[in-house]
Amino acid sequence: MKAIRVTVVLLVIVMTFSLCACRKVEEKIAEKSAEKLLEKAMGVDVDITKDGGKVKVDGGVMEVGENLPWPKEAMGDLPKPEGKIKFVMEDEKAKNCTVTIAEFEPDDAAKYINKLKEMCIEGGNLSEDVGLTIFRGDTHKNASIYLHYSPDDKEGIIIYYPEGLGNSAYTPNTAADGDNY
Numbered sequence: 001m002k003a004i005r006v007t008v009v010l011l012v013i014v015m016t017f018s019l020c021a022c023r024k025v026e027e028k029i030a031e032k033s034a035e036k037l038l039e040k041a042m043g044v045d046v047d048i049t050k051d052g053g054k055v056k057v058d059g060g061v062m063e064v065g066e067n068l069p070w071p072k073e074a075m076g077d078l079p080k081p082e083g084k085i086k087f088v089m090e091d092e093k094a095k096n097c098t099v100t101i102a103e104f105e106p107d108d109a110a111k112y113i114n115k116l117k118e119m120c121i122e123g124g125n126l127s128e129d130v131g132l133t134i135f136r137g138d139t140h141k142n143a144s145i146y147l148h149y150s151p152d153d154k155e156g157i158i159i160y161y162p163e164g165l166g167n168s169a170y171t172p173n174t175a176a177d178g179d180n181y
Helices: 002-042 106-119
Strands: 045-049 052-057 060-065 084-091 096-102 125-129 132-138 144-150 155-161
Touching: 106 132, 106 144
Parallel strands: none
Antiparallel strands: 045 052, 052 060, 060 084, 084 096, 096 155, 125 132, 132 144, 144 155
């Protein structure tokens, strides 16, 4: 009788692992099929996982997920903010990296902005309006930083130009005659 119980328990465990393994195989097959379809349609390198996805195209990488790692190399000496990183885009042509942070609490955002101020020449520029905080600064190492923060959504976007905006493909309109659109 004991041998039958042990056998049944072992059989249930083996069947459970088998079902889990089959599901993982099915998920992997679906991921690979979607990757191949996107790669063929868009001509880019795609990597899809259960946690998110990564696309590589023309010297750039875009990654989406629930809690991505901080792109330390692409973000220079910027400290990692509190919150969850949901989006990372490294663009070699524009020479920048963009990171989106979710669950970025207002107190944590204020502390992070203070750290950025310390890194920037003359403390950078801070602009606050209802529902939006914008920080822009140039570091002592000639890098440029933008931070857009929405306390209502608890989301922030950080854009880092390691070579500063003067060497970037993106240069904001700085017309002195008032024709900024």
